[in-house]
Amino acid sequence: MVNRTKIKVNSLNLFYGDFQALIDINMDIIENKVTALIGPSGCGKSTFLRTLNRMNDLIVNARIEGKVLLDELDIYSEKCDLIQLRKSVGMVFQKPNPFPKTVYENVAYGPRIHGIKEKSKLDEIVEKSLRGAALWDEVKDRLNRPALGLSGGQQQRLCIARCLAVEPDVLLMDEPTSALDPISTLKIEDLLEELKKNYTIVIVTHNMQQAGRVSDYTSFFLNGEIIETDLTDNIFSKPRDKRTEDYITGRFG
Amino acid sequence: MVEMGMSKIITTNKKMKINIKEKLWYFFIYLSALFTLIALLSIIGYILMNGAKHIHWEFFVKEPSSMGREGGIFSIIVGTLYLTLVSIVIATPIGVAGAIYLTEYAKENRLVRIIRFGTETLAGIPSIIFGLFGFVFFVVFLGFRWSILSGGLTLAMMILPTLLRATEESLKTVPQSYREGSLALGATKWQTIMKVVLPSSVSGILTGLILGIGRAVGETAAVMLTAGSSLGLPKSIMDPARTMSVHLYLLASEGLSKEKTFATATVLVIFVVIINCFANILANKYMKKTKVES
Numbered sequence: 284m285v286n287r288t289k290i291k292v293n294s295l296n297l298f299y300g301d302f303q304a305l306i307d308i309n310m311d312i313i314e315n316k317v318t319a320l321i322g323p324s325g326c327g328k329s330t331f332l333r334t335l336n337r338m339n340d341l342i343v344n345a346r347i348e349g350k351v352l353l354d355e356l357d358i359y360s361e362k363c364d365l366i367q368l369r370k371s372v373g374m375v376f377q378k379p380n381p382f383p384k385t386v387y388e389n390v391a392y393g394p395r396i397h398g399i400k401e402k403s404k405l406d407e408i409v410e411k412s413l414r415g416a417a418l419w420d421e422v423k424d425r426l427n428r429p430a431l432g433l434s435g436g437q438q439q440r441l442c443i444a445r446c447l448a449v450e451p452d453v454l455l456m457d458e459p460t461s462a463l464d465p466i467s468t469l470k471i472e473d474l475l476e477e478l479k480k481n482y483t484i485v486i487v488t489h490n491m492q493q494a495g496r497v498s499d500y501t502s503f504f505l506n507g508e509i510i511e512t513d514l515t516d517n518i519f520s521k522p523r524d525k526r527t528e529d530y531i532t533g534r535f536g
Numbered sequence: 537m538v539e540m541g542m543s544k545i546i547t548t549n550k551k552m553k554i555n556i557k558e559k560l561w562y563f564f565i566y567l568s569a570l571f572t573l574i575a576l577l578s579i580i581g582y583i584l585m586n587g588a589k590h591i592h593w594e595f596f597v598k599e600p601s602s603m604g605r606e607g608g609i610f611s612i613i614v615g616t617l618y619l620t621l622v623s624i625v626i627a628t629p630i631g632v633a634g635a636i637y638l639t640e641y642a643k644e645n646r647l648v649r650i651i652r653f654g655t656e657t658l659a660g661i662p663s664i665i666f667g668l669f670g671f672v673f674f675v676v677f678l679g680f681r682w683s684i685l686s687g688g689l690t691l692a693m694m695i696l697p698t699l700l701r702a703t704e705e706s707l708k709t710v711p712q713s714y715r716e717g718s719l720a721l722g723a724t725k726w727q728t729i730m731k732v733v734l735p736s737s738v739s740g741i742l743t744g745l746i747l748g749i750g751r752a753v754g755e756t757a758a759v760m761l762t763a764g765s766s767l768g769l770p771k772s773i774m775d776p777a778r779t780m781s782v783h784l785y786l787l788a789s790e791g792l793s794k795e796k797t798f799a800t801a802t803v804l805v806i807f808v809v810i811i812n813c814f815a816n817i818l819a820n821k822y823m824k825k826t827k828v829e830s
Contacts, residue, residue: 338720341641370722380713383736393721396731442717447719 373446436467587802596747615777622688667758694747702744
């Protein structure tokens with residue numbers, strides 16, 4: 284299997300006002316693989332994740348230099364349609380954030396705003412997305428019940444289903460299991476294994492074991508810089524940089 | 537041993553003193569709280585006791601005759617509903633849209649601070665001033681005469697600040713994560729506001745709206761100056777009308793009929809109580825919802 288680069292990041296710098304949050308980031312994110320971003324709090328990994336679907340646009344004084352190429356299209360160029368970008372690069376947040384609507388409406392929300400009105404089509408997308416997020420069997424009898432009544436783990440998988448419904452290529456996950464119990468966490472980790480067959484996944488995690496379990500590649504961030512990126516096995520068995528080793532062996536962070 | 541015993545007794549005495557003080561204060565604040573309830577119940581009770589016996593179904597469906605001494609208050613109920621409806625139809629879109637601008641779009645700058653300050657000032661202006669302005673501007677200058685339109689516009693200005701503030705507060709309680717979730721799916725800002733933010737704050741907006749209605753229904757001075765005090769059944773928005781509060785004021789101040797005064801007061805009080813209960817239910821529902829979310 285040939286490793287194709289899905290997202291290529293070229294000397295990316297990000298500033299919040301005078302503060303430089305990301306320093307000269309270079310990275311290749313490989314298609315249909317799970318890439319984990321690890322590092323201590325405040326090292327810029329979440330900020331970096333949010334540059335990949337331009338969620339940082341929401342922050343008033345954030346400024347970006349450099350290039351992020353998604354299938355060779357610079358997502359910060361004028362040619363890039365923000366709506367299309369966010370449709371093809373989905374995001375799952377740290378805290379499950381289903382809308383205060385029914386389970387069905389949550390999943391149908393994305394397709395609806397992108398213009399799908401037919402009920403039968405929506406039904407089909409909802410079922411497919413919920414199945415994709417391994418949630419269908421648990422909620423198929425309560426599609427019209429409020430999503431906020433689901434358990435935390437179910438809510439997070441619902442958020443994943445909500446992303447899948449707009450048919451993205453890439454899934455960005457910002458510590459998706461940090462608010463969940465171990466069993467829900469395990470379910471989501473199993474799900475990632477399934478999802479990477481069809482999607483490219485980038486996951487921020489604080490949990491070293493999780494990075495080891497789920498990811499193919501790992502990037503270690505420190506103070507806004509990438510210290511090293513490698514196959515996850517290499518990072519954990521023979522890190523090249525002393526700082527990486529210190530971090531993964533729990534000496535700081 | 538004895539000394540130790542003494543000191544113990546002294547402490548207990550001190551404690552008792554503190555205890556009595558605490559209890560006195562407790563009793564005082566308890567009484568104050570109770571007083572509010574007593575005040576409310578005695579007003580409603582007094583009105584109901586004097587008014588309920590004068591209310592027959594005819595009172596609701598008959599039109600008043602001989603200046604309100606005889607007959608019912610049909611045209612007045614219609615006038616009240618009509619005027620209230622017009623005022624909220626005018627105020628709601630402006631209030632909600634203004635609140636959306638202030639919370640979702642405006643950056644914290646001087647203009648926004650001035651708008652906020654203006655809203656608060658507007659809420660604090662005595663209603664008679666609104667009445668005077670409405671009279672000079674809508675009734676005379678724009679030539680709307682004494683009419684439901686003039687009255688509705690005046691009342692709309694009066695309830696606008698309440699509505700805008702309530703909507704603003706309720707938009708602010710919508711978690712940022714909802715907005716992010718929607719935007720991350722490729723929704724535009726406007727779609728996000730219309731399909732996620734507003735629906736999540738609907739009960740808060742309704743609560744503000746109902747409080748506004750309460751203010752409109754209870755208003756006397758401003759309404760008399762702008763909608764007039766005609767007893768006839770209003771047939772169009774350009775007709776003058778009399779609301780229950782105005783009717784009550786005129787009946788009482790001109791000593792026309794004690795019976796009808798209390799009967800009208802009863803209907804008005806029931807009206808206001810129903811509106812407030814409704815607001816309460818909505819507010820509770822709203823609070824429950826935010827609790828689940830947090």
